[in-house]
Amino acid sequence: MPVDLPRMVEALLFAAGEPLTVKELVRTTETEVEALHAAIRTLRERYEHSALQIVEIAGGFQLATRPEYAPAVGKLLAPHANRLSRPALETVTIIAYRQPCTQAEIEAIRGVASDAVLKTLTERDMIREAGRKPTPGRPILYATTDAFLHYFGMAAIDDLPALDEDDEMMAEATEEATTALAAAGVRIDGEESSR
């Protein structure tokens, strides 16, 4: 089997694992732009009967599975994807110990925006909305769920291990962060109003 351009592109797309731009492909294969486009067309034809496809994504080309195979792939990969990520773990920890609490309070402790992580945790049934805080902007309050207890092998929220030192440490840290941000001219408590 000869090393032809379409196959070279195939090997590159496979090994790269992320979208490759035309420019990168042209440079690596040392060919012309038109020849490269032709190669991609040929490759697409060859892949017509495959479970894989060449998709154009984010300004580049990438090898990906066809949607029909998503259930099978999901079954394989989901157990790995299923574990809570570290940001999710941190966020749910804060919520567990401080519930009910607002996004601003969580962000003040974590030091990073937590929109995505709160969304994931809600989708995964780890947290739920538990009313609104009666402060300006009436931000949403979050609390943990029964699924959360289940996931961490607890029967009730009282099973949460107690922090050795005084629980005030946590409150103190939050307060500090909030104060510091306020001093820097960043107001964080009012933002929830946009939701």
Next chain:
Amino acid sequence: MPVDLPRMVEALLFAAGEPLTVKELVRTTETEVEALHAAIRTLRERYEHSALQIVEIAGGFQLATRPEYAPAVGKLLAPHANRLSRPALETVTIIAYRQPCTQAEIEAIRGVASDAVLKTLTERDMIREAGRKPTPGRPILYATTDAFLHYFGMAAIDDLPALDEDDEMMAEATEEATTALAAAGVRIDGEESSR
């Protein structure tokens, strides 16, 4: 295009990014072992004209580029990790044949101290601790890992070339060692059948 078993396996091998065992494939595709092997054969035929191939490696199946495309891919991707140094290569060879074995046994064969090289091999995931030898001092026993098989492109440990046993002295030495280990309750030779 119908979702057939070979294509399902194709999608799985592509997405997994690590060797998938027959067991994992059978479980995910909900099929029988024979059907799965047939699907892999079909898939291999389909891939005959591709830049990719299905290799049997480290106890499973995995999609990989064909060697002819190494120059192109190598140009795009960061080069592989450094090759193993000669001491590391010799040490891991000894461990592969005599596993599980202790540092003292390795040093007796190599005739030099092997601390550093064992550390390197552990860091590179080529070897792992496999319990302790039930002798005075309870020394650590070392064994090779799946990453070792993967690194050398082997499907299983019995892909290792046979130790040439024809001269008596060598055979004797091996036998002695085996007997000694057996007396110490360590089995070394009977494990081939498991893979």
Next chain:
Amino acid sequence: MPPAGVASPLLTVQIGTFEGPLDLLLHLVRAGRMDIFDLPISTLCDQYLTYLRAMEEMDLSVAGEFFVMAATLLEIKSRMLLPAPPKEEGDDGSGGEGGDGEPEDPRAELVRRLLEYGKYQGIAESLRDREGERRQVFFRSRAEYSGAFRTPPRFGELSAEELLRTLERMLAAVGAGERAVTSVRRQKITLRMKMREVVTLAERAGTEGLNLSRLLPEAPFALLEVVLLFLSLLELLKVGTIVVAQEEFCGEIRVFFVPENERAALVDENTEEGMVVADAG
């Protein structure tokens, strides 16, 4: 291949490339075409000592094992010179295992070690080939998984203690203590993280540049994040890691990564003609 590899082995081999005494001895045996089952121990010993001296002269730190082997060789050599010991039980004193029956050849133990080590060396060489073949093949890392397939959380996948550990870790990171220092440090880290994100994305976008809108957080965003984004853009512009360009009024603002070796030059050009687009050709 040229057949004459035997030429003068002592001179052709680089000193100091030996892993250990056995490696050196095996080399001498092979290069000298010695019969390993009838080792000319005297010659071998002399050559070995010559090497050792050469290594010392070159100031190579010679591992202790080499000297131990030198002693062993000398001992074997001297024992070879002795007449065969008289047949008396218990008086053998050779330290070898040939206690009963015929006396053991003083070279036996050394030969056994050389043979064994040589075998592994041979196999190591064949593994070296496999290593090379394997490096011609590339694999792919695990695909991104979107999380579109939710599976119910498993019972007790993580323990409650994990929550406590997480909490303690976070508290340690925040550093409950002097308040001023704490907050300043934390803000700095966050800004640095944002900067790293901008640089990574801009670098990945390459010469095409990156639309600023892609850097902005999504709709219900935290004000803090936007503030940090602009702070990091300003900082990165200042140090020259990025440049920005806007081709038309109110058009897309694009961010370009500047490779390290082009940074100084760009700053100069920048002052001269305004906007420069990096071309890492």
